[in-house]
Amino acid sequence: MxxxxxxxxxxxxxxxxxxxxxxxxxxxxxxxxxxxxxxxxxxxxxxxxxxxxxxxxxxxxxxxxxxxxxxxxxxxxxxxxxxxxxxxxxxxxxxxxxxxxxxxxxxxxxxxxxxxxxxxxxxxxxxxxxxxxxxxxxxxxxxxxxxxxxxxxxxxxxxxxxxxxxxxxxxxxxxxxxxxxxxxxxxxxxxxxxxxxAKAVPAQSGASVPARKEVLPLRTALGIPAYRALLTSNFANGWSAFGIRMALVPLFASAALGAGPEVAGISLAVFAIGTAVALTFSGKLADTWGRKPMILSGLAVNGAAMAVLGLTGNEFWFFVVSAIAGLGSGLMGPAQQATVADVIGNNRSGGKVLATFQMSSDLGAIIGPIAAGLLVDTFSYAPAFAMAAAVSLLSLLLWLPARDPQKDVVAPLSAGGKP
CATH class of the missing domain: 1.20.1250.20 (MFS general substrate transporter like domains)
Known part of the structure; x- marks a missing residue:
């Protein structure tokens, strides 16, 4: 290979x-x-x-x-x-x-x-x-x-x-x-x-030294299309689930719906419930169906929900759409973690690869609220939520040509081939 x-x-x-x-x-x-x-x-x-x-x-x-x-x-x-x-x-x-x-x-x-x-x-x-x-x-x-x-x-x-x-x-x-x-x-x-x-291995002098694993260079990981696509979907999830949800949703509940802080709190709770429901089956499906289908599904569901969230006019639909957005986040979460694990493998160390993966989410969580706030101040809440949907859609398009990383890990093994 x-x-x-x-x-x-x-x-x-x-x-x-x-x-x-x-x-x-x-x-x-x-x-x-x-x-x-x-x-x-x-x-x-x-x-x-x-x-x-x-x-x-x-x-x-x-x-x-x-x-x-x-x-x-x-x-x-x-x-x-x-x-x-x-x-x-x-x-x-x-x-x-x-x-x-x-x-x-x-x-x-x-x-x-x-x-x-x-x-x-x-x-x-x-x-x-x-x-x-x-x-x-x-x-x-x-x-x-x-x-x-x-x-x-x-x-x-x-x-x-x-x-x-x-x-x-x-x-x-x-x-x-x-x-x-x-x-x-x-x-x-x-x-x-x-x-x-970490297990030790004997050195030439007879003393034991810690075992050193092969390090996967970040450059090598970036050469894998699935990893590059993964960074975009993690960025989109950070933008939506950790950025917009925490910074914009409470303000929208107050300004657009005329609701109190308790409604914003409930919306965060139902988002978490939607995520929890998805986690009961999304991890297993990521192992059986593959990583790519679950990430594409999560991006589509979360993106659609975020686009609609800014158009809701009452508390009931606000809660329903918030739960659906959480469901989308839960659909892709385990598949994303599994993808980075597929890229690194059990027998290699990939500290820089993992750090870059984490940074993509943190970056989305920081940029998302700032960009959304500017849109709200200039236009309204609907375009701010629509931008979150656009970020998810862009990631979905970048994922389409990428090969499912699980095919390079599980399929050859199940067929008895060598990795």
Missing amino acids: SSNSLAPNPRALTPGEKLPREIKVLVAAAFLIAIGFGIVAPVLPQFAQSFHVSVGAAAVVVSAFAFTRLIFAPLSGVLVERLGERRTYILGILIVGASSAACAFAHSYWQLLLFRGLGGIGSTMFTVAAMGLLIRLAPPKARGRVSSLYAGSFLLGNIAGPAVGGLLAGFGLQLPFLVYAGALVLVAILVATQLPA
Whole structure:
């Protein structure tokens, strides 16, 4: 095969075989992380405003986390390749934990902004490392299922976290940050004790040295059409699911529908419900039908829903379309994670490849709200939502000529051929 070919591992699940225990450890860790993040999310803007700053300044504290994630993602890729996924994961978790604890003791707005921004560095480290661990540990024929399970645990944590955070805030705005820090310490201990360290190989001198895996260069990955298309669909998902949904939907509910903040909150919840419903079957379908059909379906469904969302005139249809948009995001999520796993393979390290994949989503989440805000100020909400649909449509068109990466991984193995 050519240098652009994918490098699979023949290890696959047989009927009735369970997923590796290490996968379950990572899923449990993801749930704890998501609950902690959800505990802090509703409290953070209020805590920022307690320093007597404007709403805009409070929003900057929220954006600082995403900004530092984007800026330091390339460094995370380098660390994964040099330190390994497990060490980078633990170090990143501890950095976020320290950042959260420091936020609780911030005495000024600028201290809070600094401490929260530093947490983004740790966040991108453990996110990239977690993807690397899942790729290395997941059997090729169960990559979609594993991605769905991991995403579902994060989603459940994000749903449960805000409710817990609201209760904790009654005991002081600092307490949620300390609880989050404590949860992250537990995650670090869980991963350090339950995930095995990299196996060692004997050196010529007789001493054992850590095994080094082949590194997949970013240039090689970019030579694969499916990976290039993947970056566009992840960018589109970041634009829609993480950018427009969080920044524009609450404003639309208030300005266009004349609804209160509770309606915006419900719309975010039904989006999450739609995503959760899709995750119950999308991972399995990504393994059986293929990655490309699920990504195309997700882009089409999410894009159509976003185009219609700006035209809804009452709360009922607003909720229905929000749920459909979430369904589209859930359809393509596991397939996207499985695609990047197909590109890297179980026996290679791809820190820069993973970091670039993550950056594409973060970039969409940052650019999307800014572009949408300009359109709303210049025209109205409908063109802003239509732009999100256009971004999804463009990605769909770029995906059409790309070969499904699973065909290069599962098909040759099932036929008994050599990768």
